[in-house]
Amino acid sequence: MTADDSLGRLDDDDYPAYTIGRAAEMLGTTQSFLRAVGEARLITPLRSAGGHRRYSRYQLRIAARARELVDQGTPIEAACRIIILEDQLQEAQRINVEHRRAAEAPKAPAA
DSSP states (O other): OOHHHHHHHTTOTTSOOEEHHHHHHHHTSOHHHHHHHHHTTSOOOEEOTTSOEEEOHHHHHHHHHHHHHHHTTOOHHHHHHHHHHHHHHHHHHHHHHHHHHHHHSOOOOOO
16 A cells, blocks of 8 residues: 555545544543443444554544433443434435335336
8 A cells, every 4th residue: 555545545434543542532531431332332443453443533423422422421331322223213214215216206118
């Protein structure tokens, strides 16, 4: 991979660019909070060749949402479950919209 390839990946929301220490610092939380979010299976950090956790920007946004809920008094396990359910609902709504559009699309006449 060239330096240009590496720089281009930094724009990728799914690229695991952040160590657990840097991720915790960015979120204003502890490394143990990030481990707990992982144990609750909200996010699964990728591992470096040395076995260290690496987080993407997308994962950090999810962890930040969990942090908001925890800061409001929600237990971490419940916060993670809420976020998972919100994500599932959003996906179901997206699929419903697609089905409605397909059902409303004009049908081509049979030849």
